[in-house]
Amino acid sequence: MPVQQRKRRRQKNKIILKKSLLGEVLHQKRYIPLLIAIAILTLLGGFLFYRTSSLHQKMVPETEKNSLKKIPSDVRKVLQQQTHTASISATLHVPILMYHYVEYVQNTKDTERQLLNVDPNVFEEQIQTLLQAGYTFITAKELGDILDGKMPLPQNPIILTFDDGHWDLDTNVLPILKKYHIKVTAYIVPGFVGTNSDSLTPKELQDVVNSGLVDIGAHTVHHVLLKGKPLAYVQEEVDTSKTMLEQEYHIHVYSFAYPYGAFDAQTLSVVKQAGFTTAASTIAGNEQNQQNRYFLFRVRPGYMTGQALLHYLNISWNSYGYISGAKTIINNTE
Numbered sequence: 001m002p003v004q005q006r007k008r009r010r011q012k013n014k015i016i017l018k019k020s021l022l023g024e025v026l027h028q029k030r031y032i033p034l035l036i037a038i039a040i041l042t043l044l045g046g047f048l049f050y051r052t053s054s055l056h057q058k059m060v061p062e063t064e065k066n067s068l069k070k071i072p073s074d075v076r077k078v079l080q081q082q083t084h085t086a087s088i089s090a091t092l093h094v095p096i097l098m099y100h101y102v103e104y105v106q107n108t109k110d111t112e113r114q115l116l117n118v119d120p121n122v123f124e125e126q127i128q129t130l131l132q133a134g135y136t137f138i139t140a141k142e143l144g145d146i147l148d149g150k151m152p153l154p155q156n157p158i159i160l161t162f163d164d165g166h167w168d169l170d171t172n173v174l175p176i177l178k179k180y181h182i183k184v185t186a187y188i189v190p191g192f193v194g195t196n197s198d199s200l201t202p203k204e205l206q207d208v209v210n211s212g213l214v215d216i217g218a219h220t221v222h223h224v225l226l227k228g229k230p231l232a233y234v235q236e237e238v239d240t241s242k243t244m245l246e247q248e249y250h251i252h253v254y255s256f257a258y259p260y261g262a263f264d265a266q267t268l269s270v271v272k273q274a275g276f277t278t279a280a281s282t283i284a285g286n287e288q289n290q291q292n293r294y295f296l297f298r299v300r301p302g303y304m305t306g307q308a309l310l311h312y313l314n315i316s317w318n319s320y321g322y323i324s325g326a327k328t329i330i331n332n333t334e
């Protein structure tokens, strides 16, 4: 091909490339940083979407590490203002035990599950210990009634709570509850029921409801963190978790638990407004009263049975500075 002809063809190709938008962009070197920026943003957006959607699908239970252990400072402020006007009723010694999994964990590599788990035979031993020691099993709903003066305080009350609505509640826990005829409270995540192999199926949850031994509480729709979130978002997660359970299972839901135990003054107010009469936190303690009815203290029984368990239920957590008699000395803050 003669040199002249080749030159002409190259010139022609250049014009065609210039005509297309991409060609135009590629042709001008000053657009290169823009293209790199678009590529980075696309990758970042994709990653964030993946993170958000995977967080919604995978439930991360309340471990010692990820859950709130102290009263938030804004809640403390509200409580201190209230003490000038509201009267404080007696502080009740009501240990509330927090359970997550009651199963024989098959996957030995799942250390998180093992840490949160209590083997079914140990769980039964704990029930036996508590019955022999004369404890009376009440529910979180009943504690609300007691605080409202609608129900007398029984001797040695204790509450057993089960978070997250795992399948083992129906398969492993319920048969033991039936055997000893004891009542408990379970905090269910309705958005997860029947959606994954870890959660209860609607049929299993119906079975739990039908037993009449389980006070069904709510634990948000998607097991999300509520602390510091926009008001509308908190209202949606709190209110809908209640109505979903009430409508689908024809029950009344009075009890609530904060995912990761995390709450602030806004969360507490939304939970109260929604019509819940108590809410459970992950702050350690065995004393409950009007002041902390929306962040009830709980303890983790772990594998303790017999004397060790009984001793644990009588530990004075006042050293953490919660409430002494009628005088508010809340130092247990963030």
Ligand SMILES: [Zn+2]
Pocket: 060, 061, 062, 163, 164, 219, 223, 258, 259, 260
């Ligand atoms: Zn939870």
